[in-house]
Amino acid sequence: DVKVTQSSRYLVKRTGEKVFLECVQDMDHENMFWYRQDPGLGLRLIYFSYDVKMKEKGDIPEGYSVSREKKERFSLILESASTNQTSMYLCASSLLREDRNEQFFGPGTRLTVL
């Protein structure tokens, strides 16, 4: 079974803090993704990576950065947290298999910025 883990289930931070969200997958997947999920807006792609040290912007990258130093680990960084970044953050991974893109999600991190 694919296993995607995220460092925290719940996180509370203050405005202006630097926040690190960690994601690890154990299935040797090339692709990794960060989404956020908000009521009424659905899941939206923040960043993704298809190889170590590679990153691509998604639909809403503003205010975020990412790091992928090892194949199994993909980090999302909030440089200076703001209240509008309060959300559920979901990490996913997938194999690079021609035109297949079955993504498997971690349990999510519910981040509250006060």
Place this chain on the structure above:
Amino acid sequence: QKEVEQNSGPLSVPEGAIASLNCTYSDRVSQSFFWYRQYSGKSPELIMSIYSNGDKEDGRFTAQLNKASQYVSLLIRDSQPSDSATYLCAVSVYSGGGADGLTFGKGTHLIIQP
């Protein structure tokens, strides 16, 4: 702008009946199509993927794809109370250099009435 549209529901179905969930997408070059199930407070779980026109069956679930009409559906036979959840439709375009992120619909809330 890629868009995926779903009726938000709630869709109420009696136990034992067939639940029919629908999804339309705007990007004609979309190649991969997915249905995820999400229970309240949990992360999305992949239940079906479909890549070519026609039907694909897996247990009580059948996914149907019609690329000409840009339409994908999910049928759940013999609906059970445990099927009560939000169902997310997602589409993907393979960009060649690496897999793209998924574009999600906002989900249909399904309620199975005992």
